[in-house]
């Protein structure tokens with residue numbers, strides 16, 4: 001698995017386009033038939049994808065130093081592809097498009113399959129260190145009551161679905177969900193915020209081939225951007241804003257790990273202060 005280290009705001013402001021992309025962009029997810037994992041030393045989050053043609057197993061690996069992946073970790077899964085299955089120690093969960101799964105510490109075998117290998121499932125994965133076992137919970141998007149945020153007048157009308165959140169299921173430190181912009185709306189998470197207590201990863205998807213999002217990052221008075229394409233993810237350190245504007249509406253999955261699981265624990269930034 002690829003390993004990346006932390007970047008401070010001092011280093012961050014000195015990076016050029018390539019430097020920003022090398023450190024923060026994850027652009028090789030969702031390869032047919034492959035399971036990809038990236039280990040970030042920022043809060044030790046693991047970001048990954050599994051696109052099963054034949055079945056794929058979640059491996060442990062030297063980076064974890066444990067005998068199986070979830071020995072001391074928890075895992076969140078959201079399927080952004082076609083119908084598939086996740087089997088946890090022999091128990092099979094059907095995963096339709098945008099279905100989610102919280103997998104607690106202690107599960108030994110995690111296996112991914114597609115219903116139709118010509119049209120595979122695309123499982124997106126976020127994992128964090130965990131020290132307590134919580135039960136596995138299947139999360140269907142249709143049972144989540146979304147929060148309505150923004151407005152068409154501000155080009156940021158969107159629905160936010162909390163999947164792994166205290167209202168839905170227990171977790172040690174992982175909080176995860178999905179935000180879908182309404183047609184004719186292009187701004188996400190704006191006005192923006194930081195949260196020194198948590199880092200965050202965004203996965204942008206449901207975009208067409210020419211589609212792009214200028215993902216905004218950096219300190220509020222020292223902003224940078226990364227151009228994002230469909231099914232790419234971006235690491236947001238705790239000190240960075242995370243917001244973006246696209247050429248049309250899109251959807252993104254956010255996952256957070258760190259000090260607390262208080263979704264509303266954000267430091268809101270006044271637009272006047274952004275440079």
Ligand SMILES: O=C[C@H](O)[C@@H](O)CC(=O)C(=O)O
Pocket residue numbers: 149158160178179188189190195200242254263266
């Ligand atoms: O800390 C929270 C995260 O940045 C996201 O949940 C924000 C988001 O999805 C949105 O405003 O649409």
Ligand SMILES: [Zn+2]
Pocket residue numbers: 193194195200242
């Ligand atoms: Zn945030």
